[in-house]
Amino acid sequence: MMMPIAIMMMVTMATTEMTTVALSTDKMSSGLGGGAASATVTTKNACHPIRYLSSRADPPLVYTYEVVSKWKHDPNAFTQGLVYDYAGDCLYESTGMYGESSIRQVEIETGKVQKIRRLAHDHFGEGLTLFQGKLYQMLWLTNAILAYSKQSLKKLGVQMSPMKDGWGLTDDGNTLIGSDGSSTITFFDPITFKEVRRVAVHDDDMEVSSLNELEYVKGEIWANVWMKHCIARISPSDGRVLGWIILKGLAQQVEYDRRARRSMDVLNGIAWDGQRERLFVTGKYWPTLFQLKIGIAAWAEAAATVEEARKQCIPTVAERRRYGLS
Numbered sequence: 001m002m003m004p005i006a007i008m009m010m011v012t013m014a015t016t017e018m019t020t021v022a023l024s025t026d027k028m029s030s031g032l033g034g035g036a037a038s039a040t041v042t043t044k045n046a047c048h049p050i051r052y053l054s055s056r057a058d059p060p061l062v063y064t065y066e067v068v069s070k071w072k073h074d075p076n077a078f079t080q081g082l083v084y085d086y087a088g089d090c091l092y093e094s095t096g097m098y099g100e101s102s103i104r105q106v107e108i109e110t111g112k113v114q115k116i117r118r119l120a121h122d123h124f125g126e127g128l129t130l131f132q133g134k135l136y137q138m139l140w141l142t143n144a145i146l147a148y149s150k151q152s153l154k155k156l157g158v159q160m161s162p163m164k165d166g167w168g169l170t171d172d173g174n175t176l177i178g179s180d181g182s183s184t185i186t187f188f189d190p191i192t193f194k195e196v197r198r199v200a201v202h203d204d205d206m207e208v209s210s211l212n213e214l215e216y217v218k219g220e221i222w223a224n225v226w227m228k229h230c231i232a233r234i235s236p237s238d239g240r241v242l243g244w245i246i247l248k249g250l251a252q253q254v255e256y257d258r259r260a261r262r263s264m265d266v267l268n269g270i271a272w273d274g275q276r277e278r279l280f281v282t283g284k285y286w287p288t289l290f291q292l293k294i295g296i297a298a299w300a301e302a303a304a305t306v307e308e309a310r311k312q313c314i315p316t317v318a319e320r321r322r323y324g325l326s
């Protein structure tokens with residue numbers, strides 16, 4: 001029997017202090033759906049009022065976090081894909097960088113790499129998902145997706161994705177779902193690898209680009225936004241951002257590891273254990289893997305705070321140009 005995740009409303013005070021207040025799961029659920037605003041407008045004709053719905057969507061909810069657990073994570077792993085496996089109660093991880101890319105099975109509690117297969121030197125590992133018992137790993141700057149046996153990490157074949165590039169990868173149990181560094185999320189068939197459909201991710205009328213690692217969580221697509229301490233909660237049906245998870249300050253909670261050869265890079269890597277409702281996140285060259293609890297930030301009720309979340313989370317055109325993205 002699954003234990004429901006305790007949903008906590010986190011009230012951020014003027015200082016960094018945080019108080020937790022219990023909140024029903026219904027609140028969380030109802031917050032996910034969003035949809036068109038239900039504000040009713042009535043004409044002055046009192047006898048036969050004409051009512052219509054505003055066409056504007058609800059603004060995204062803003063979420064904050066609480067650290068539940070910390071575990072060791074290989075500080076030399078340039079994390080590009082992260083996925084949880086129920087059968088083994090372990091993580092599978094894709095790491096990047098030329099000459100250092102790999103696919104690996106990782107023990108959660110120790111961070112120990114239990115199995116590893118290194119990629120060819122001209123392959124740069126990217127997104128990873130576990131679909132019907134097989135692992136699928138994307139490669140950067142190519143359309144290639146490598147398939148592996150979960151048990152042995154033996155390579156089973158190569159398929160070509162319909163996307164212009166490979167960044168993040170997840171699935172909804174029926175289709176593979178990929179990001180390519182733009183605002184586009186592409187759904188494609190796991191047999192033919194042909195595109196099924198695509199959505200443009202947006203918050204109100206703002207394009208949300210630089211979508212990176214993905215995870216399918218309870219009917220939503222969760223995406224790291226490259227170079228941002230944010231996870232976008234995205235509606236698979238229309239690409240609308242339903243919520244922003246602000247992970248500001250998480251990088252400062254990483255525990256120093258003397259084995260680290262390099263400086264920590266950006267937040268990246270989301271894995272969801274749907275049975276025990278555990279959320280795991282880490283980053284590139286981060287020596288720590290976190291389990292987090294996500295809650296609605298009470299201060300997000302104010303529209304100004306939603307605007308602040310947007311400022312923190314949505315890459316600007318100037319930022320994208322600065323990092324060489326069109």
Ligand SMILES: [Ca+2]
Pocket residue numbers: 081082083128169170213214215269270271
């Ligand atoms: Ca993932």
